Amino acid sequence: MEEISKRKSLLFISCEEAFHICDKKQYGEASFWEMLKLNLRLIWCNMTKSYVKKNNQLTTTIKTSRVECLHKSEREVLVERFNEHLKNEMQS
Amino acid sequence: MSNHQLNPNNWIDLYSDYLFNYTITRVNDREIAKDLIQDTFVAGLKSMKNFKGEANERTWLISILKRKIIDYYRKINSNKGKAEVRMTYVNDDQEGDWLEERAEDDGQLNAEETIENSELGDAIYNCMDKLSEKEATVFKMKTILGYETETICNELGITASNLWVILHRARTQLAECLEKKWL
Structure with a gap:
């Protein structure tokens, strides 16, 4: 009996765990075993289905947009240069 | 005025x-x-x-x-x-x-x-x-800049499980917001 319940817990996951695996999947960090558990849950859980759909859509949207931001080092250079100007402006 | x-x-x-x-x-x-x-x-x-x-x-x-x-x-x-x-x-x-x-x-x-x-x-x-500063930072580093989980954790001094929790919150809010405004 205990053995069966152990096997069940290995295969059947909670919604929270499914969401977590789905998040990891967006960055290619979900393992084969995790994907299997997620796909199993997807068969019958509507909440998981809805989350996976929205999450995949978000990833596609971000990729399509080609949105960009500054790297930390680039920002630091910007801050350093701007602070010099700020200091000069305050003094004048 | x-x-x-x-x-x-x-x-x-x-x-x-x-x-x-x-x-x-x-x-x-x-x-x-x-x-x-x-x-x-x-x-x-x-x-x-x-x-x-x-x-x-x-x-x-x-x-x-x-x-x-x-x-x-x-x-x-x-x-x-x-x-x-x-x-x-x-x-x-x-x-x-x-x-x-x-x-x-x-x-x-x-x-x-x-x-x-x-x-x-x-x-x-x-x-x-609309995200908190931390959520926005983690989201940008992971999703836009494509940094490794470990790099972000070292940079921000957080654990991997913290990172995934923050990222989950950020993604949920962003998906909802974009659904209203764009999708």
């Missing part, structure tokens, strides 16, 4: 990523985009006394940046494209139009795709404004 005030100490934290994304979709060069936003902040600093408070800080900075981008295209065209411009645009009063047309065309996407991408980028940044 003026409502908005300028606080240059916060400009880089609050607006540098937004301005950078705005610029790079229009000039398609990372180094030039960085220079242009640097120039924008400096120009903003120098013309603070002209700020009437009618627009918010970001809108005001964007209006300066737009002029910088046009100046940039004017400059490169004056060096290498005078002859072509004369052939295509005859009248002097069309000058403003050709500058904008040239600014939008980066040679890889068509005009419609470029505009759509830049609007989508704006919508993403508007939604990111």
Whole structure:
């Protein structure tokens, strides 16, 4: 009996765990075993289905947009240069 | 009646990523985009006394940046494209139009795709404004810059499970916000 319940817990996951695996999947960090558990849950859980759909859509949207931001080092250079100007402006 | 005030100490934290994304979709060069936003902040600093408070800080900075981008295209065209411009645009009063047309065309996407991408980028940044500072930072590092989980954890001093919790919150809020505004 205990053995069966152990096997069940290995295969059947909670919604929270499914969401977590789905998040990891967006960055290619979900393992084969995790994907299997997620796909199993997807068969019958509507909440998981809805989350996976929205999450995949978000990833596609971000990729399509080609949105960009500054790297930390680039920002630091910007801050350093701007602070010099700020200091000069305050003094004048 | 003026409502908005300028606080240059916060400009880089609050607006540098937004301005950078705005610029790079229009000039398609990372180094030039960085220079242009640097120039924008400096120009903003120098013309603070002209700020009437009618627009918010970001809108005001964007209006300066737009002029910088046009100046940039004017400059490169004056060096290498005078002859072509004369052939295509005859009248002097069309000058403003050709500058904008040239600014939008980066040679890889068509005009419609470029505009759509830049609007989508704006919508993403508007939604990111609603995230907490930590959520926005983690989301940008992981999703936009593509850093490894371990690198982000070391950089921000958080555990991997913390990172996934923060990322989950950020993604859920962003998906909801973008669904309302874009999707």
